[in-house]
Amino acid sequence: MPGRIPQSFIDDLLNRVDIVEVIDTRVPLKKAGREYQACCPFHNEKTPSFTVSPGKQFYHCFGCGAHGSAVGFLMEYDHLEFPEAIEELARSIGVEVPREDGHAPRQDPRRDDHYSLLERVDHFYRSQLREHSQAERAIDYLKERGLSGEIAATFGLGYAPPGWDSLLKFLDKDSHSQQLAVELGLLVKRDEGGLYDRFRDRIMFPIRDRRGRTIGFGGRVMGDEKPKYMNSPESPVFHKGQELYGLFEARKASQKLERLLVVEGYMDVVALAQFGLTNAVATLGTATTPDHLERLYRTVREVVFCFDGDAAGSRAAWRALENALPVMRDGREARFLFLPEGEDPDSLVRDIGKQAFQKKTVESVPLSQFFFEHLQQQVDMGSVDGRARLVELARPLLQTMPDTVFRDLMLNQLADRSGMNAARLQDRVFGSEITQQEEPPKPHIGHTGRSPVRTAIHLLLERPQLAETVEIPCGFEDLDVPGIALLSRLLEILHTSPNLSAGGILEHWRGLPEEKHLATLAGTALDLPPEGLGEEFRDAIQRLIEQRNRYRIELLLFQSRRQALSDNEKDELKALLASSQAANR
Template identity: 60%
Template sequence: MAGLIPQHFIDELVNRVDIVDVIDTRVPLKKAGRDFTACCPFHNEKTPSFTVSPEKQFYHCFGCGAHGTAIGFLMDYEHMEFVDAIETLASQIGLEVPREAGDNQPTRSHQPLYDLMLQCSEHFQHQLREHQQSERAVSYLKQRGLSGEVARDFGIGYAAPGWDNLINALGSSAEQKNLLLEGGMLIKRDDGSGLYDRFRDRIMFPIRDRRGRTIAFGGRILGDEKPKYLNSPETPVFHKGQELYGLYEARQAVRNLERLLVVEGYMDVVALAQFDIRYAVATLGTSTTKEHLERMYRVVPEVVFCFDGDRAGREAAWRALENALPVMQEGREARFLFLPDGEDPDTLIRQEGKEAFEVRISNALNLSDYLYDKLLQEVDMKRVEGRARLVEIAKPLLAKLPKGVFHHLMQERLARLSGIDSAQLASMIGGESGSGPQRRTETKIRPKADRGGNQSPSMVRHAITLLLLRPELANQVGDQTGLEQIDMAGIPLLQELIGVVQSGGVSSTAAILERWRDRPEGRHLNKLASTPLDLPEAGAEQEFLDTLQGLKRQYADQRREALLYKQRDQELSGDEKNELQQLFREKAARHK
């Protein structure tokens, strides 16, 4: 896949970054023995239970269980995505993030385009302040009640009338003109005779990505021309089905965002910010997509959709609900706010103020109520046929939900409404199976039970924990670990860990965890990394080697018992007889 960050670079980054420095600039740390502590930034507490280990390059809260690497901390604390966290850490230590294309050739950097889009934003802001015709734009913004502070925070500007203002200001070379064209700021004339400015005589709203980089613009016309609002086209750095206007500004204004309010347009976002509601965002001329929702839910647990109360608003709300269903995992909440007819967030908040508007938000319909209220309006619940119809129209909607508690509760509610036993309903509509994201099967790191069902202490788990906390122990094993023939749960992971460390590049707990970030075993490795291990420094190597030897003996004992058990009922093969004799000889040798 084009644009992948090479694994060797992630290894190098994690090995070079100091997690203490990363966290301390955001959450002041205090030295406590080998580690550092603080009150946890992820939950309220008075006594510090948040610990940062420079040795592991790992943080863990004993109060709420939050844990991770420097990359994970930025993702959780700053609400960054993985790639953004990588780029942020790399810039802090002066590294440039390489990319790989499918043919292993580096992909083209979009940094020149980002730089030019920033110049466009600065140009429009300068035009708003200095252009001789900007008074019309200033008057419009004042009429809408916008302060200079809000205009500054959102980078609002002005594209003056004319066909070549931007070309003349920033298109000083053929290369610059091509970049402006690529960024959607210029348009080719139909006859091919040249280029002209896309945005003219418009209030300009820069659209910023999660890192605050200007990637596109929305323009509001000042005259009577159409369209009233004009967005940038799709470009290499702007994909309207993924970006949200105001999300970056909301994250900058509110440190611990709890909810996002999805409104229709730029002016709604800015007008709400003027009344200190700083958590509004807007889609960019499209319906709310799954990608929009996933992006929002990585930042907040609650999303409130705000729509006009007319027919168009109700239809848009239902589309939003259908798109939200596949991402409604546990811990996520979606609600729906319908405004009085003829009102939008901009006009309504000016009439009733922030407090009354936020009461409306707090009273918004939750997704389950909205879904069933609408469906009940379409059927006659007094008739058997109506209740059957309810089940039929609800079935494809519930099938979109991810398997889990919320899906189960929604199905239970349908059972109560329809008067059908919940177990019978589940069998009729396929239980909890849905088309949404399914939980991955987790690899359990535990030894197999013996025939009596007893679990012996997990030496596999202990060996993995030792290696995870002291990766250098892998170099004491040599190329032949002797684990190849052992058939126990967790052995393949242990062998892979040893191989990864021995191959070089991975020298810390954090680096190992990042290698397994997106794999099912990663969750278990993170849990093991959080487990205190009371072991003297000098004893770690011998403990690890002894554990490996113990695993080999344990497997040999299990294998010997299995062959003896099989021998009671059937004849062993020649190879099995030889193997059993060898196992007895090895047992006798151990007891000499």
């Protein structure tokens, strides 16, 4: 695995790329004063509320709250992971991405060969669906399933002919290609020597990654043979626990997906697309993993899991729920659609049609409802013992959840159902999070006027060069009030990288709680004339220093009433009092 990308490189990269150019190639922008505008690509709107600031190298939507740097835009719009977004920006200006060891990552030189061979094999299978003497069986099968030629082309469906060496012959004794095909699991070595085709007499479904590159295949039989589905094995470019069949096609069909439906097999995905339901994906022979879920939630906020209504479907749904709980951050939603007995998505959509199927998806069971109904089936809710057992069953599951509003609401539901006091239940499930002890005086900031911490941070986001007008440390760093640590860290970063834009600053807090607060400030206009920013900034810093000094005076006086101060503490108190008196005069 390559090392981490140095933050210094990310800072320099964001200084060199132009966010306006990055976004304009994907979403046409119009000049509006010093900034640019467009209708937001992340939600439906008729009046533009999506603003791009070239000065701040930052985008912000006043409608849905989407925001970020050029990196963040590529992650959201192109659905890239963070390293991929960095690599995309680096490619756009012709530089290589270094890693923490100081070198560019060494990419396996065979990796491009793997992708190239997979593309050739993809074309081979598709050509066989048109040209092979026995392809008529495959075409008739697809027609019987109601698939059109257009849908087959959209998903790149193909045909692996019967026999043991169709693909082997296609590679034509090219030993390099054969070796690559073995590494990719397309050819298999015989114990007695020689090679044979893994996929034989099957409908072939190319599996594509986020960029649309073929990374593997799934094959489905046309009769009752076993196994019904066969997937490519793990390979240098294919990892089942991370990839989802149909995700590339779903994103291509709509840039503004609202929800994704997770179904069991390839044919379900393709059949739903045939009926205009282009938001279905399938796992590749595995249960839904946390990696799958992170990928899904990077694309949409709502995921609907579709399962058979039998006992096996219920068990699979519960496994999906257990994997979903640790990634259920605020704003994410999971639901469960249980199909009637004997139905799969393919057969059901044929029976009831697109609109009725969509209605079932929208009205599916919320995660919280399935969670409690499933657990309550295992206990006697009419007895104290049963309700106590419910808490014990729910506790380890709730403990896997991140500390969010959703978790709090789940805990409240558990309190209602068990009849426990919510505060006592909080202690039982998560332990006491509050310790009672006598505390010295706390620092505080008056409620009159702007908060100096917020003002200083806001001004630095507007004009990062202001950081150079103060020395580090400023003297307020140990003031224990909200935002001080953030302001102190921000000043340190800007002293090291004075040319950072607001967008570049946000990348230092990616994925952290502070990112949201910084983005809100960066997207808020300052009600100050440009020539007054410096004076306002220096005034905010001075107010913080004075507040810190007042706090230290109160704290030392408090301590002196409890025990004798040390000589150093006495000297500090004397100096602080003198400074305060001088300032008052």
